[in-house]
Amino acid sequence: MGAELEIAPGEDGLWVATLTLPELAAGTYRVEASLGPIPGQMAHLFVPLQDRKPTYLTDTGTILVDGEPFFPIGLYHVSASHYPMLADAGFNCVQGVGPQDLEQLGATLDACAENGLMMDAPLYAGGLVAANLADSLAGIEAYRDHPAVMCWKIIDEPDIRPEITDEVPDVYIALKEADPDHPIELTLCQPPGFEYWADFCDIMQVDPYPIPRQPLTMVSDWLDTAMAGLEPWQNLTAVLQSGWIPNPMNQPTPEQARSMVYLSLIHGAKGIFWYSFRDPGWELENTPLWAAFPAMNAELKELSMPVMVGEADGRVSVTSEGDVVHWRAWEYDGRTWLLMTNPLEEPITATVDPGGICSVCDMHGEGLEEIDGTFEVALPAFGSETRLLTRR
Incomplete structure (x- = not known):
């Protein structure tokens, strides 16, 4: 394959081997090294896909459904019998079957569509990856055109899950070849590896669970780490x-839940799921x-458009003692959110x-006042607020 190996003396009597490889096609490669009769070592080399943005993601990481921006507000561990209840509560997405x-699968997708829900379709029955590929x-062949499919x-x-770690890259490639339109998703829980896994997903879910032992800023910390390793088009x-x-x-x-939602939006999320609706001995409702x-969920739906398609407003600044308050401002629909x-x-x-003279109100249009200078917002424990600024 045209590889070149160079061996040179290093420090402390060790030798350094440098392997130079030609340009490789996307996929998984095995590299083995041995010296004489001494058993060698093996490593896997993963070459990610290029130009892999799916059709139903925008250049800025917004999911598209029927060509329109879609912000998933979803739940894990839900059965189809509960779909009407979820829709009534303002959810628009579920982890399906x-x-x-x-x-x-077809019946569950139909039930989603009947209730105005999209499906995050799991492919990992039994915790398997390559073994489930067929x-x-x-499933993709049968239902990739179903209107309720959001992603795989x-x-x-x-x-x-070390037993399947090396299987993910090749399966990701195979799934994308089967459906170049819908995004492929991973859910991750180890921040040091977020950047690595970004090569093998289009949607990255991260699941920080701070309650009861960690501060709520665990959410913002994890999202910042994830954002640093993602391409702009990845969700x-x-x-x-x-x-x-x-x-x-x-x-x-x-109040804590709402603050976690705000932390997520402020730090780059363009989708929110909740874990979970059902677990042993657990009924969320x-x-x-x-x-x-x-x-x-109604508030999140209203905020989702500025978050998905708004532009950053660099004129705004927010200060607080110890820089405790997390904030972000977007221009959207003639106002700053x-x-x-x-x-x-x-x-x-x-x-x-x-950053200039404006009128200020809350999301309901209440508290309208003209501002020429700074203004203050009192935030209680775990408090979250939105202000709409209309410039003169």
Whole structure:
């Protein structure tokens, strides 16, 4: 294949071998090294695809459904019998079923469509990747044109599944060849590896679960790490915890949940999923957080357009003691949308400099006032606020 090997003496009596390879096609390669009769070592070399943006992602990482921007607000571990309940609560996406039973997959996709939901289709039954490829390709062949398909998911958390780690790159290539339109997804849980896995997905989900032991800024830290390794066209979706353990309950309060949503949007997410709706002994609709979802999802839907298609407004700045407040501003539809959240359990005041004379109000048009200079926003513990700025 035209490879060249150069061996040179190094430090401490060691020798350094440098292997130079020609340009390789995308795929997985095995490199073995041995010296005389001494058993050698093997490594895998992964060459990622080039020009791999799928049709249904924009150049800025927004998912497209029917040609329009789509912000998934989804739930894990949901059955079709609960789809009407989810739709009523403002969800628009679910983790669906796999292609091992094509008839069931088709029926579940139909149920999604009937309830105005899109499906994140999992391909990893039994935690398998390569062993599921034939079924995955059959599912894609049968349903890639179904209107409820949002994406195909290779595997959940391959970064802690060493038995399938080396299978993901080739399966990613095979899935993209079968469906160049829909995005291919991974969910990840180990931030040091986010950049590596970015080569083998179009949608990257990350699942920071800070409650009860970590600060809420675990969410922003993970999203910042993920964003640093993604191409502009790749979608970043945050998987946030709605809880799954009943005792002691690991569910955030409504204020904490809303702050995590704001942290996600401010730090680059263009999709939100929640984990989970069902787990052993767990029924989300019978927990305290469930009642907060309709209002929270309605707010998220309204904020999603500025987040997906707005332009950064560099005229705005926000300061707070210790720079505690997280914020971001977008220009959209003739106004500046300023999102702010306080991820701590102590109240704090944010000072906003809009960068010019403007009128300011909240998302409901209330509190309208003319501002020539700075203004303050009081943020309670885990408080989140949006201000709309209209410039003169």
